[in-house]
Each structure stands twice: as C-alpha cells, then as structure tokens.
Amino acid sequence: MTTREPRPVALLLPGxxxxxxxxxxxLYDREEVFTAAMDEFFAFLPDGGAVRSDWLTDSPRVSLDDATRAQPLLFAIGYALGRAVAAQGIHTSVLLGHSVGELAAAALxxxxxxxxxxxxxxxxxxVMAHTPAGGMLAVAATPEEVLPHLCAHGNGLGVAARNAPKQTVVSGTEPSLSTVDLAMSRDGLFSRxxxxVQAFHCPAVASAARAWEVAxxxxxxxxxxxxxxxxRTARRISDGEAxxxxxxxxxxxTTVLFWPALDALLAGGRFTLVEAGPGGTLSVLARRHPAVRRGDSEVxxxxxxxxxxxxxxxxxALSRLSGP
Structure with missing residues (x-):
C-alpha cells in the first residue's frame, strides 16, 4: 500500500x-500558543484591553461588526491561528489573505x-473613523453585471471584492449604497x-488609504x-512591493481579487487550503473552485x-493536517 504525498499547506486568512x-x-485560555499570540497583540494595541473585553463578552460595548472591533480581531485571530498551526509542526508553504487577512499574512x-x-x-x-457612513453588499452577479448600476448611482461606489465567478461585493457610502441596492434588486440581482458599517475597497476611502500610507x-x-x-494583484508579492x-x-x-488570486495559486499546484479564521466564508468559496471539486486540492x-x-x-483540523 502506498501513502499519498501530503499536499503543501496554503493558509487562507479572512477579512x-x-x-x-x-x-x-x-480556543482562548485553552490553546497555549493561540492565547499567547492574542495577548501579545492586545498588549501592543493602544485600546487592546477594550477590544479584548468586547471579544470575550456576550454584551460588547461596541458591536463586533464595527471596524474598530472586527478589523483588529480578524487580524489577531488569523495571526494567532497561524502561529498555533506552526507550533504544531505544520509548515505553511504560502499565504493568501482577504482584505485585513492580507495584513495578518504579512505579519506571519x-x-x-x-x-x-x-x-x-x-x-x-x-483613518477609517473619518470616512462617511457606508457599508458593503454581497451580490450574486459578475462585476460586469454590477458595474452599470455603480456608474449610474454615485462616484464613491465600487467593486470591493471579486470572491467567485458570480459573487461580487459592492462597497460605498450612504445613501448611494442603499440606492444602488434597490436598483439592483429591481433588475433581478440578489444582494445581501x-x-x-464602513465602506472598504472603493473610491470613497481613497483619501483614507493615502493617510494610512503615512503609518x-x-x-x-x-x-x-x-x-x-x-x-490586490492576484500574484505573489515581490520584494519591492513588500x-x-x-x-x-x-x-x-482597491478591489480584493480573492478568486483571481486563488485561481493563480491553484494553477501552480495542489494544496491543502487551510482557512485560519472565523466564519468559514473562504472555505465555502474555495470549495467552488474546479481544482477543489475534482480533488486536486482540499479545504x-x-x-x-x-x-x-x-x-x-x-x-x-489538526488531526487531518497531521495525519498520513
């Protein structure tokens, strides 16, 4: 009986x-490396105590959907899971992060x-605190189907993410976002x-991006x-870009090119795609890829x-990753 050669691990980090x-x-207070990495990050973060408290309580002072909570926590959880996986002796061959997940990938x-x-x-x-109120919509459509609506209803709107062939995320400020949501619904495009509660990855936050560059x-x-x-580019980051x-x-x-990036990754070989973060969204998307459907790669x-x-x-998951 032959043993199948294990696939290299690609860590996927959600946003x-x-x-x-x-x-x-x-996992907190139960998985040692994960806990230590989370605490280390909270100690460095200026409002880390408040973020930690809102994460661990059933009644957070600030909603976890607010960027002041979601963004640092998604970063921290992705980073801490990556550290914990490495501590188990599981080698990561490549990293792919969605939005703030790409920052966790960079830290790892x-x-x-x-x-x-x-x-x-x-x-x-x-910098995001100074942007107008907005949000994002997941639309069951291609970018080409969505773009005419964006052009017709406001300069601040944009395609925030290309998550799958028929799954596009639209982002923008209010009231333009609600207006385009209604217009797409009237045209038979389903969205949620x-x-x-903030716009990301669209022209409306271009000034915030320039301000962030200073940091x-x-x-x-x-x-x-x-x-x-x-x-951002759907290819490997060069030393100059880094x-x-x-x-x-x-x-x-700028638009998050998740599907093109995943496509480029899986065109280069077979992988075990390990989602290091909550929600399971990237796992659902990755399972739609032809390379996963035909069994070349797994999730x-x-x-x-x-x-x-x-x-x-x-x-x-550890049992699967550590098994023969």
Missing part, C-alpha cells in the same frame, strides 16, 4: 464580514513585526448586506519569509462557521 460573536473564544511572513502591526491596525481604525512609512518593511499571493508603503496602504481602497477550515464547537473543529 471583514467573517466576524461573529464568540469567534474562536473557545515577517514583513513587519507584531508591535508594528498593532500600530498599523490602530492607524487603519483612525455584509456585516460592516506604513514609519514601519520597517521586509521581504516575506513565506510567499504571499496578494489579493517594502512599499503605498502597496500596503493602497489595498484599503480544511480551522474554525466552524458558528461560535459553538471551535475547539472540536480545531482538534479535527
């Missing part, structure tokens, strides 16, 4: 919209240290609100020690889509 109450809380790859990452996340929150200019930036397939403040800050206002989420069962899901 805004994946958050939910109770996410990964069962050593582009910047955790203290600097906390400063960058704090600066991200600060992404859990977010990156203060931070030492290094080439990644682990390859990162960027969802050292560029504009490359990282500009991500805030292993570390956490469940709901808060209950996080420890069981983590344990089961």
């Amino acid at each position: 805004q919209g994946a958050q939910h109450p109770g996410m990964a809380v069962e 790859a050593g582009v910047f240290g955790l203290a600097d990452a906390a400063a960058l996340m704090s600066a991200r929150t600060e 609100r992404v859990p977010a 990156f200019a203060r931070v030492p930036l290094c080439p990644p020690s682990v390859p990162i397939v960027s969802t 050292r560029s403040p504009e490359f990282w800050a500009g991500q805030l206002a 292993v989420p570390l956490l469940p889509s709901r808060p209950e069962g996080s420890w069981k899901s983590w344990d089961a």
Whole structure:
C-alpha cells in the first residue's frame, strides 16, 4: 500500500464580514500558543484591553461588526491561528489573505513585526473613523453585471471584492449604497448586506488609504519569509512591493481579487487550503473552485462557521493536517 504525498499547506486568512460573536473564544485560555499570540497583540494595541473585553463578552460595548472591533480581531485571530498551526509542526508553504487577512499574512511572513502591526491596525481604525457612513453588499452577479448600476448611482461606489465567478461585493457610502441596492434588486440581482458599517475597497476611502500610507512609512518593511499571493494583484508579492508603503496602504481602497488570486495559486499546484479564521466564508468559496471539486486540492477550515464547537473543529483540523 502506498501513502499519498501530503499536499503543501496554503493558509487562507479572512477579512471583514467573517466576524461573529464568540469567534474562536473557545480556543482562548485553552490553546497555549493561540492565547499567547492574542495577548501579545492586545498588549501592543493602544485600546487592546477594550477590544479584548468586547471579544470575550456576550454584551460588547461596541458591536463586533464595527471596524474598530472586527478589523483588529480578524487580524489577531488569523495571526494567532497561524502561529498555533506552526507550533504544531505544520509548515505553511504560502499565504493568501482577504482584505485585513492580507495584513495578518504579512505579519506571519515577517514583513513587519507584531508591535508594528498593532500600530498599523490602530492607524487603519483612525483613518477609517473619518470616512462617511457606508457599508458593503454581497451580490450574486459578475462585476460586469454590477458595474452599470455603480456608474449610474454615485462616484464613491465600487467593486470591493471579486470572491467567485458570480459573487461580487459592492462597497460605498450612504445613501448611494442603499440606492444602488434597490436598483439592483429591481433588475433581478440578489444582494445581501455584509456585516460592516464602513465602506472598504472603493473610491470613497481613497483619501483614507493615502493617510494610512503615512503609518506604513514609519514601519520597517521586509521581504516575506513565506510567499504571499496578494489579493490586490492576484500574484505573489515581490520584494519591492513588500517594502512599499503605498502597496500596503493602497489595498484599503482597491478591489480584493480573492478568486483571481486563488485561481493563480491553484494553477501552480495542489494544496491543502487551510482557512485560519472565523466564519468559514473562504472555505465555502474555495470549495467552488474546479481544482477543489475534482480533488486536486482540499479545504480544511480551522474554525466552524458558528461560535459553538471551535475547539472540536480545531482538534479535527489538526488531526487531518497531521495525519498520513
């Protein structure tokens, strides 16, 4: 009997919209490396105590859908899971992050240290606090079907993410976002609100991206020690891009090319796609890819889509990743 050669691990790190109450809380104080990484990040984050409290309570003072909570927590959970996976002796061959997940990927790859990452996340929150109220819509349509509506209903609207061939995220400020939502519905395009109360990855936050670039200019930036397939460019990040403040800050206002990036990754070989974050959204998307459907690559989420069962899901994922 022959043993199948294990596939290399590609870590997928989710972004805004994946958050939910109770996410990964069962691992805290139970998985040593995960807990230490979370506490280390909270210690560096200026309002880390408040973020930690809102994460661990059933009655948060600030909603976890607000960027001041969702963004640092998604970063921290993705980073801490990556560290915990490595501590189990599981080698990550490549990283792919969605929106703020790409920042977690950069930290895991050593582009910047955790203290600097906390400063960058704090600066991200600060620049976004000065943007108008807005949000995002997940639309069951192609970008080509969506774009005419965006052009007709406001300059601040944009395609925030290309998540799958017929799954596009639209972002913008109010009231334009609600107007375009109604117009698309009248045209038979189904949409739903992404859990977010700010616009990301659209022209409306271009000035915030430029302001955020100042924070990156203060931070030492290094080439990644682990390859990162960027969802800004849908290809591997070059050493020059990794050292560029504009490359990282500009991500805030540009489209997240998740599906093209995943396509580029899977065109290069067979992988075990490990989702290191809550919600299971990236796992659902990845399972639609032809390379996964035909069995060339597989998907292993570390956490469940709901808060209950996080420890069981983590344990089961480790068994799969460590098995023959």
